[in-house]
Amino acid sequence: MSIFIPPPNANSKEMVRVFMKKFQNELTSKLEDFDGDASFKEDCWERKQLGSGVTRVISNGDYFEQGGVNFSEIAGERPPESLLGRMPQLDGYPFWGVGVSLVLHPKNPFCPTVHMNYRYFQAGPIWWFAGGADLTPYYPFKEDCVYWHQQLKTAMDKHDPNFYPAFKYWCDEYFYNHHREESRGIGGTFYDYFNGQPGLLVKTDYARKSETKTHPALELKHEGKTWEDTFAFQQDNASVFLKAYLPIAEKRRLMNYEDEHRQFQLYRRGRYVEFNLLHDRGTVFGIQSKGRTESILMSLPPLVRWEYNYTPSPNSAEEDLTKNYLRRHIDWLAQGDDH
Numbered sequence: 001m002s003i004f005i006p007p008p009n010a011n012s013k014e015m016v017r018v019f020m021k022k023f024q025n026e027l028t029s030k031l032e033d034f035d036g037d038a039s040f041k042e043d044c045w046e047r048k049q050l051g052s053g054v055t056r057v058i059s060n061g062d063y064f065e066q067g068g069v070n071f072s073e074i075a076g077e078r079p080p081e082s083l084l085g086r087m088p089q090l091d092g093y094p095f096w097g098v099g100v101s102l103v104l105h106p107k108n109p110f111c112p113t114v115h116m117n118y119r120y121f122q123a124g125p126i127w128w129f130a131g132g133a134d135l136t137p138y139y140p141f142k143e144d145c146v147y148w149h150q151q152l153k154t155a156m157d158k159h160d161p162n163f164y165p166a167f168k169y170w171c172d173e174y175f176y177n178h179h180r181e182e183s184r185g186i187g188g189t190f191y192d193y194f195n196g197q198p199g200l201l202v203k204t205d206y207a208r209k210s211e212t213k214t215h216p217a218l219e220l221k222h223e224g225k226t227w228e229d230t231f232a233f234q235q236d237n238a239s240v241f242l243k244a245y246l247p248i249a250e251k252r253r254l255m256n257y258e259d260e261h262r263q264f265q266l267y268r269r270g271r272y273v274e275f276n277l278l279h280d281r282g283t284v285f286g287i288q289s290k291g292r293t294e295s296i297l298m299s300l301p302p303l304v305r306w307e308y309n310y311t312p313s314p315n316s317a318e319e320d321l322t323k324n325y326l327r328r329h330i331d332w333l334a335q336g337d338d339h
Contacts, residue, residue, distance in 0.1 A: 012127070012227065013096065016120045017073065019231075020100050023118075023238055024071040027102060028056050030242055031069070034249070037062035040069070045292050051075050055295045059302065063111070063253050067104035068298035073097070079123060080288035086204075087193070093124030099131070100238070101282070103299040104245075109265035110255040112137035112144070112185070113272065114245050115299065117282065118238045127227070129234045130192040132167065133241055134175050135248075136185030136272060138265045140321045142332075144248045145186045149332040151244035152189045152237075159233045162220040166201035167191045169217030172328040177275050183326045184275045189237070196225035215329070264318050269304040276300060 028040045038061030046052040051074035059066045079087075079095045099119025106113065118131035135148050149168070156163040171190035176183050193203045201220045225233070276283055276299055286296035312318035 012231075013098075013122065016231065017098050019235060020071055020098050020118075020120075024054065024056070024069055024100050027069050027100070027242070028058075030246075031058065031064070031067070031104070034246060035061040035063045038064060043294075045295070047292070053292065053295060055292070055298060057298060061107075063106055063108075063249065065105050065107040066302040067102070068295075069100065069102045070295050070298060071098075071100050072295065087126075090123045090126060093126065095121060095123040097121040101299075102241075105269070105301045106249065106253070108253055108255060109138045109257050109261040110141075110252040111249055112252075113269075113301070116238075116241050118234060120234070126195075128193045128195040129230050130194060131234065131237065132171055132188060132190030133237075133244070134171055134185055134188035134190065135245075136268075137321070137325070138268050139261070139317055140325050141252070144251070145325070145332045147248060148186070148188065148244050151240055153333065155236050155240040156189065156233075158236060159225075159229070160222050162201060162222055163191075163233075164189065166217045166220040169215060169329065170202050175275065176328060177271060177279065179278065180271065180274070182271065182322075183328055184272060186325055186330070186332070187328075194230060194233075196227060196230045198222060198224035263305070264312075266303055266305040267307055267310060269301045270306045273300055273304055 032039055035058065038058050040056040040058045043055040043057070044052070045055065051072065053070060053072035055068060055070050057066070057068045058064050073096075075094070075096045077094050079090045079093070083095075084091055097119060099117060101115075101117040101119075103115050104113065113136040114133070115136070116131075116133040118129075120129050121127065133152065135145070137144065152168075153164040156167065167189040168187060170192075171187045172183065174190050175185065175187060191201075199221055200218070201222055202218050283296060283299075287293070312322055
């Protein structure tokens with residue numbers, strides 16, 4: 001049984017809160033500069049005895065069709081059922097959490113959608129960091145996938161070489177449309193319940209329906225970290241996000257596209273919606289914790305379409321993406337890996 005030790009710093013909540021607010025400000029400022037046309041609209045909200053937040057949404061820009069960067073701080077006398085189901089040891093403790101989440105939907109079909117979320121929770125003596133970032137391209141560019149994963153790996157390797165392979169595995173398992181047997185995108189890194197304790201890095205995940213019973217990443221361990229170590233790890237992961245995404249966006253934003261590319265983008269956005277509404281734990285947690293619905297569903301794209309029994313043309317880029325990119329556990333950094 002795990003032994004939970006309270007954060008050694010009495011100001012732990014305030015330290016994380018200050019970082020998250022600063023992080024949101026940095027993201028929205030730099031993303032506005034990158035778009036060059038549209039600005040974020042801010043919507044502050046507060047709910048009695050629950051928490052508060054700042055939702056910022058950008059739309060109809062030069063690059064962004066729609067995007068949002070949310071800051072939220074929540075509290076309650078009892079954790080939501082979705083959380084208790086995975087961590088029953090939380091029962092009986094009041095909980096507190098803070099985080100920043102982001103989803104960006106570009107106009108150009110050759111530019112990928114991206115999602116990022118970093119958060120922190122405390123409940124009595126129990127605390128943990130969580131989060132990650134994943135990329136959802138609509139067209140296959142191997143060099144973008146390699147660059148994205150290399151940036152995330154470099155940030156994690158500063159802290160432990162076991163982190164990237166373990167948390168890449170977790171991301172591949174989580175962002176998966178089980179009802180389609182298809183990955184949402186090309187992954188990234190994801191972790192939860194990260195409290196610095198020694199042991200296996202990939203924690204038991206009751207939402208996972210994996211057919212992958214054995215994998216080297218499931219055996220990766222670490223020797224333990226202090227609260228300060230885990231906070232530094234969280235900050236480095238968050239801070240690498242723009243460095244990992246914006247160069248890809250800059251490379252693709254001026255590529256010419258036709259209506260057929262746009263239609264495929266809207267079709268693939270449908271799979272993004274399916275994941276968020278059917279499988280995403282953050283959506284369930286937000287609803288169960290009586291969060292602000294508009295902010296929770298901010299991640300959905302503004303335009304989307306479904307097509308019955310769609311099949312891409314043989315030997316097309318659309319077929320390449322569907323068959324060769326949307327699979328779990330692709331080693332994007334392996335030399336000589338075709339896809």
